[in-house]
Amino acid sequence: MRQVSVRLGPLALLLTVIVICMTVLGLLAVTTARGDLSMAxxxxxxxxxxxxxxxxxxxxLQxxxxxxEVWDELERDKDDTGWxxxxxxxxxxxxxxxxxxDKYEIVSWQFIQESWEPQEEIGGLWSGE
Incomplete structure (x- = not known):
């Protein structure tokens, strides 16, 4: 009887590359999903x-x-606008x-976000100076 030898070298190498690629893609998908959840x-x-x-x-306003009497307690500017x-x-x-x-008119309705200030020093990182 004659045996046919099967060469597993190239096939094993191809499967190894595929497994590594799929693992990396899976980790990227999980990381992206976590980032999206955090942002949401x-x-x-x-x-x-x-x-x-x-x-x-x-x-x-109501x-x-x-x-x-609530109107009298408001801070006013030079135009007599209550704030x-x-x-x-x-x-x-x-x-x-x-x-x-006896009528009230809204002249301003504005949202203001505090400005972000970076930390002075972050754990020994180079400050760029």
Whole structure:
């Protein structure tokens, strides 16, 4: 009987390369998914803060309409515009209200994000100087 020899060298090498490529692609997919999840959570937190401030601002406007004494407690500028600032964790809502007899007009409704300041020194990294 004659035996046919099977050469496994090239086939084993090809399978090894395929397994390594699939492993790397799988790790990249998992890393990308984690990054996307982290970014989605940060975005959800910022939207929650923004909508929370919106709700507080609308409640404040309702309070002014119902109780005119609230108008007297507001800070005013030279144009007699009343200002109310609502803040939450680095985000603030600046509301400007003008009064004309018994009517109120919103002249400003602006969100302002605190500016980000980098840390002075980060664990012995070169500062570029």
């Amino acid at each position: 959570r940060r975005y959800a937190d910022s939207v929650e803060k923004r909508y929370g401030l919106e709700a507080q601002g609308q409640a404040f 309070q002014i309409v119902q109780d005119p 109310k600032v609502l803040a939450e964790e680095g985000l603030s809502l600046h509301i400007g209200i003008a009064r004309n007899r």
